Amino acid sequence: MKISPTPSALPDPVNAAILEVTDALIVVYDSEGRIVFFNPACEKLTGYRAHEVIGHLFWETLFIPEEKEEAKKVFDSVKTKKTPWRGKKYWVTKQGELRSILWSCTIVPAENGFVSYMVSTGVDVTEEEKIKEALREGNRWLEALLQSIGDAVIATDAFEKVTFMNPAAERLTGWDNSEVHGVPIGKVFRIIDEKSRQPLENIVRGVLESKKSHHKSNDFLLVNRKGEELPIEYTCTPILSEEKRLLGAVLVFRDISERRKRERALQESEQRFRLIAENARDIVFRYRLLPEPGFEYVNPATKAISGYSPEDHYADPDFLFKIIHPEDRSLLEKLMAGDPSLFQKHLALRWIGADGRIVFTEQTNVPIYDDQGKLIAIEGIARDITVRKEMEEALRRSEYEKKVILESxxxxxxxxxxxxxxxxxxxxxxxxxxxxxxxxxxxxxxxxxxxxxxxxxxxxxxxxxxxxxxxxxxxxxxxxxxxxxxxxxxxxxxxxxxxxxxxxxxxxxxxKAEERIRYLSFHDSLTGLYNRAFFEEELKRLDVPRQLPLSIIIGDLNGLKLVNDAFGHQVADELLRKAAELIKSCCRKEDIVARWGGDEFIILLPQTSLEEAKSITKRIEASFQRAEADPIKPSISLGYATKSSPEKKIDEVIRIAEDWVYQRKLFESKSQHHAIISSLEQTLWEVTQETREHAKRVQKISRKIGEAIGLSERELEELELLARLHDIGKVTVPREILNKEGPLTPEEWKIVKRHVEAGYRIAQSSYELAPIAEAILYHHERWDGKGYPQGLKGEEIPLLSRILAIADAYEVMTTGRPYRRAVSREEAVEEIRRNAGTQFDPHLVEVFLKVVSDI
CATH class of the missing domain: 3.30.450.20 (PAS domain)
Structure with missing residues (x-):
C-alpha cells in the first residue's frame, strides 16, 4: 500500500467549523502518526493546547505507558489493513489524570491511493464507568446486608410474585430462594390466626392495594413447607418509585418462639415471688360471693393503705362497693360476675380511703370455683401504687416536656x-x-x-x-x-x-451561605467572572516587578443597549454571560478575567508580553466572530497595553488600553451597527415566512408610489429601507407563534402586535434606522383608525407607513402565504380599491391604481 507522507488537505471550512465546536474528541494524524489536528474538545479534556501536541506522535503524547505500544500497533494495523478500529483506551491528561476513552480510528485515503491522514474520534466515558461501579458496589452492599441480617426478608413484584428471599427466610419457610422466583407469595408465606386457627388473607395483596405498610406482632403462626407452625411478627411495606408507582412489596418477619417462652417464664416467676413479697406489705384478701357476699379475710396491711381496719371490712357486706371509686364500680361488677378476662391480671382500681383521699391500687384476682364450677369467691392481692402513679404522672409530664423540647x-x-x-x-x-x-x-x-x-x-x-x-x-x-x-x-x-x-x-x-457570600464578594453575580473589587485587589497584589511584563486587555461589548431595548434585560443578560464565556475560554488559567462595568470586561495577564497580549486579543476576537447569532451575533471592541518596567504606573497602562478601546469603537461603530442590523435582518428571514424577494418586491412597489407623489431621493431611500425592515420587530416574537398554521388565539395576537413596538425600539437604537422608527411603529395603523398600536387615523399616520401598507398588502395577496392562497393581480387591485378610505389612504390608492400596471 502506498503511504503519503503528509495529509493532502485539511477539511474544508464548514467541516473545520464543525470539528471546532463538536463535543466529540477528534484527533487527526498524518501517515506517520503525528498529530496534525487536535480539536477544542480534546484540549478541554486533556489540558493540552493544540500547539503543544501537533507534530508529536499521538501514542507518545496521549496514552498511558502501558498502552503506548498497543496504540501504535492499532495505528499500524489500521494503516496497513485499511480497516477501522474501535475499542476502549486510557488517556492521561496534562495534569496526570487517567480518563477512559471509547475510541475509534479510520483512514482517509487520498485520490492517488495514498493514505492522506487518519481520523480518530472518541467519547470520554470515565464518569459513566464510575457511576456503573458505584451502582454495582451499592447492589453488592445491599445483597450482603440482606444475606447477613437475622430477620427474614421476602420481596415481591407488583403482581405478588416472589423476587427474592434471604437465608433467614429460607430457614423459616423451608423454601429455597432458587425455587421461589415467580411463585405467588401466598404459597410461600402462609399464616394462620393462633386463636381461631383460620388462615389469614394474603397480607401482601392488601399492602399492594392500599400502598400502606402493615405490621403485626402477636397471635400469628407461620406454617412452613413442612407444616410446622412458628409464632412470628411481621411487617409488610410497599415499594414505591419516586413517582409513587407501585413496584412491589417487601415482607420482613422473625420467629418469636424463644421470646414467648422467656415472657411466659418471666410472668410465672414474677407471680410466685410477688405473692410472697406482697404478704408483708400489700393487701391480701378473700371475698366471698356465695352463699352471702362479704369479706372473709383481709390482712392488716389494709389499715396502713386505706385507713380502714379488717374489722371495718367484715362488718359491712357492701363495704367493697363503698370504698371503690364510683367510676371503677362497673369494672368491679364485671369481676364479681366472673368475667374471665379480668382474672390473673393486674387491675387498676381506685379506692377511697378513710380520710377521703384516693388510693390507687393494682389488684391481682384469682377465681375460686366449687366442684360444680361455680364461682364462689375471689382471692387477690392489692398493692398501693399511689406513689408510683404520682411518680409516673410526674415522669410522663417530664418525658413529654423533654420530648417536646428535644423534638423541637x-x-x-x-x-x-x-x-x-x-x-x-x-x-x-x-x-x-x-x-x-x-x-x-x-x-x-x-x-x-x-x-x-x-x-x-x-x-x-x-x-x-x-x-x-x-x-x-x-x-x-x-x-x-x-x-x-x-x-x-x-x-x-x-x-x-x-x-x-x-x-x-x-x-x-x-x-454554603458563607461560601456563597465569599464567592459573591469577589464575583459578578451575572457572569460569574471576578468583580471589580476583587480585580483591583489582585491588581495591587500583582503589580510587582517579578510579575512583569504585566499586560491589560479591556473589552467593551457592542450592541448591548440595542439588545436590551429590543429584547429586554433577560436577553441582554444572556448576551453578557455569553460574552463572558467567550472571553474566559480564550484566556489562560492564571489570567484574571473580571467584569469592569456594565458592558466592559478587563483581563489581567501577569508575566505576559505585549505580543502575547495581542495574541490573546486576536483569539478573543476570533472567538466572537465564530459565535452564533442568538438573537444577534455578539461583538466586542478590544484594547490592550503592557507595563514593561517598574517605573510605569499601572493606571497609565489601563488608560492606554481604554483609549484604544474607545478609538476602535469610534472607528468601527458604523460597521458594527451595520453588522448588528444585518444580523437581525438575517434572523428575521429565518423566523418569519417572509423572504428577501418579498422585501425587494415591496421596495419596488413602494418606490413606484413614492416617485409618483414626488418624494425626494432621501425619502425614497427611507421608504425602501422601511420596505426592507418594517417587520424587524418580529425577531422578538416566538417562532412557534409566527409559524403557526392555524388561527392565533387572542393572547397570541397580542404578542404578535407588539412587534411594531419592538421594531421601533430597535430602530431608535440604531442611527441607520432612526429616521424610519416612527414609520415602523405605525405601519399597521388603518386610515379609519382601527389599526394598532395607537389607533391613529387619516393623515395622523406617517406618509411612509401609509405607502408601505398598500405595497405590502398587494404583494402578500398576489404571492400568497402558507395560510392564504395567492389571488390574481386583478383581484388584489380590486381588494385594495374596496378598502380605500377604510384600511388605506384613498389618495394613495388612486396613485397606486395608476402605477400598478407598470409593476
Whole structure:
C-alpha cells in the first residue's frame, strides 16, 4: 500500500467549523502518526493546547505507558489493513489524570491511493464507568446486608410474585430462594390466626392495594413447607418509585418462639415471688360471693393503705362497693360476675380511703370455683401504687416536656453509653426519622449518622471520655453534609464519665451561605467572572516587578443597549454571560478575567508580553466572530497595553488600553451597527415566512408610489429601507407563534402586535434606522383608525407607513402565504380599491391604481 507522507488537505471550512465546536474528541494524524489536528474538545479534556501536541506522535503524547505500544500497533494495523478500529483506551491528561476513552480510528485515503491522514474520534466515558461501579458496589452492599441480617426478608413484584428471599427466610419457610422466583407469595408465606386457627388473607395483596405498610406482632403462626407452625411478627411495606408507582412489596418477619417462652417464664416467676413479697406489705384478701357476699379475710396491711381496719371490712357486706371509686364500680361488677378476662391480671382500681383521699391500687384476682364450677369467691392481692402513679404522672409530664423540647430542637441529639452506643435519640436527622427504637438502640452514632465502621478522626465523643470535658469538632459526612458535633459528659460523682450527650448540628447550609457570600464578594453575580473589587485587589497584589511584563486587555461589548431595548434585560443578560464565556475560554488559567462595568470586561495577564497580549486579543476576537447569532451575533471592541518596567504606573497602562478601546469603537461603530442590523435582518428571514424577494418586491412597489407623489431621493431611500425592515420587530416574537398554521388565539395576537413596538425600539437604537422608527411603529395603523398600536387615523399616520401598507398588502395577496392562497393581480387591485378610505389612504390608492400596471 502506498503511504503519503503528509495529509493532502485539511477539511474544508464548514467541516473545520464543525470539528471546532463538536463535543466529540477528534484527533487527526498524518501517515506517520503525528498529530496534525487536535480539536477544542480534546484540549478541554486533556489540558493540552493544540500547539503543544501537533507534530508529536499521538501514542507518545496521549496514552498511558502501558498502552503506548498497543496504540501504535492499532495505528499500524489500521494503516496497513485499511480497516477501522474501535475499542476502549486510557488517556492521561496534562495534569496526570487517567480518563477512559471509547475510541475509534479510520483512514482517509487520498485520490492517488495514498493514505492522506487518519481520523480518530472518541467519547470520554470515565464518569459513566464510575457511576456503573458505584451502582454495582451499592447492589453488592445491599445483597450482603440482606444475606447477613437475622430477620427474614421476602420481596415481591407488583403482581405478588416472589423476587427474592434471604437465608433467614429460607430457614423459616423451608423454601429455597432458587425455587421461589415467580411463585405467588401466598404459597410461600402462609399464616394462620393462633386463636381461631383460620388462615389469614394474603397480607401482601392488601399492602399492594392500599400502598400502606402493615405490621403485626402477636397471635400469628407461620406454617412452613413442612407444616410446622412458628409464632412470628411481621411487617409488610410497599415499594414505591419516586413517582409513587407501585413496584412491589417487601415482607420482613422473625420467629418469636424463644421470646414467648422467656415472657411466659418471666410472668410465672414474677407471680410466685410477688405473692410472697406482697404478704408483708400489700393487701391480701378473700371475698366471698356465695352463699352471702362479704369479706372473709383481709390482712392488716389494709389499715396502713386505706385507713380502714379488717374489722371495718367484715362488718359491712357492701363495704367493697363503698370504698371503690364510683367510676371503677362497673369494672368491679364485671369481676364479681366472673368475667374471665379480668382474672390473673393486674387491675387498676381506685379506692377511697378513710380520710377521703384516693388510693390507687393494682389488684391481682384469682377465681375460686366449687366442684360444680361455680364461682364462689375471689382471692387477690392489692398493692398501693399511689406513689408510683404520682411518680409516673410526674415522669410522663417530664418525658413529654423533654420530648417536646428535644423534638423541637433542630439539632440531632444522641445519648451514648461508654461503648459509644445509642441509648436514646431525638430522630431529627432524616436517617433516623423512619427508624424504630429497636433499630437505633445499641448502634453507634458514627454508624447511624455517617455509615462508618469506625469513629471519625479526632472524634469529640472519644475525647470527652478521655478528658471528661466538653469537646467540639466539625465533621463532614460521606454525603457531603457538614455537622458541628458537640459532646457533653454525663458525670457520676466519684466515678468516670458514664455517658455523653452528643449534638449534631447540620451547618451545611450555613457553610454554603458563607461560601456563597465569599464567592459573591469577589464575583459578578451575572457572569460569574471576578468583580471589580476583587480585580483591583489582585491588581495591587500583582503589580510587582517579578510579575512583569504585566499586560491589560479591556473589552467593551457592542450592541448591548440595542439588545436590551429590543429584547429586554433577560436577553441582554444572556448576551453578557455569553460574552463572558467567550472571553474566559480564550484566556489562560492564571489570567484574571473580571467584569469592569456594565458592558466592559478587563483581563489581567501577569508575566505576559505585549505580543502575547495581542495574541490573546486576536483569539478573543476570533472567538466572537465564530459565535452564533442568538438573537444577534455578539461583538466586542478590544484594547490592550503592557507595563514593561517598574517605573510605569499601572493606571497609565489601563488608560492606554481604554483609549484604544474607545478609538476602535469610534472607528468601527458604523460597521458594527451595520453588522448588528444585518444580523437581525438575517434572523428575521429565518423566523418569519417572509423572504428577501418579498422585501425587494415591496421596495419596488413602494418606490413606484413614492416617485409618483414626488418624494425626494432621501425619502425614497427611507421608504425602501422601511420596505426592507418594517417587520424587524418580529425577531422578538416566538417562532412557534409566527409559524403557526392555524388561527392565533387572542393572547397570541397580542404578542404578535407588539412587534411594531419592538421594531421601533430597535430602530431608535440604531442611527441607520432612526429616521424610519416612527414609520415602523405605525405601519399597521388603518386610515379609519382601527389599526394598532395607537389607533391613529387619516393623515395622523406617517406618509411612509401609509405607502408601505398598500405595497405590502398587494404583494402578500398576489404571492400568497402558507395560510392564504395567492389571488390574481386583478383581484388584489380590486381588494385594495374596496378598502380605500377604510384600511388605506384613498389618495394613495388612486396613485397606486395608476402605477400598478407598470409593476
Amino acid at each position: 430542637i433542630s439539632d440531632t441529639i444522641f445519648y451514648l453509653d461508654r461503648e459509644m452506643k445509642i441509648v436514646w435519640a431525638n430522630r431529627i436527622h432524616p436517617a433516623l426519622q423512619n427508624k424504630t427504637e429497636e433499630e437505633l438502640v445499641n448502634r453507634t452514632c458514627f454508624e447511624v449518622m455517617f455509615s462508618k465502621k469506625n469513629p471519625c478522626k479526632d472524634c469529640p465523643v472519644q475525647k470527652t471520655f478521655q478528658s471528661g470535658q466538653v469537646e467540639e469538632k466539625e465533621i463532614t459526612a460521606p454525603d457531603g453534609r457538614i455537622y458541628w458535633v458537640c459532646s457533653h459528659p454525663i458525670d457520676v460523682p466519684e466515678k468516670e464519665t458514664a455517658g455523653v450527650v452528643v449534638t449534631h448540628r447540620d451547618i451545611t447550609d450555613r457553610k
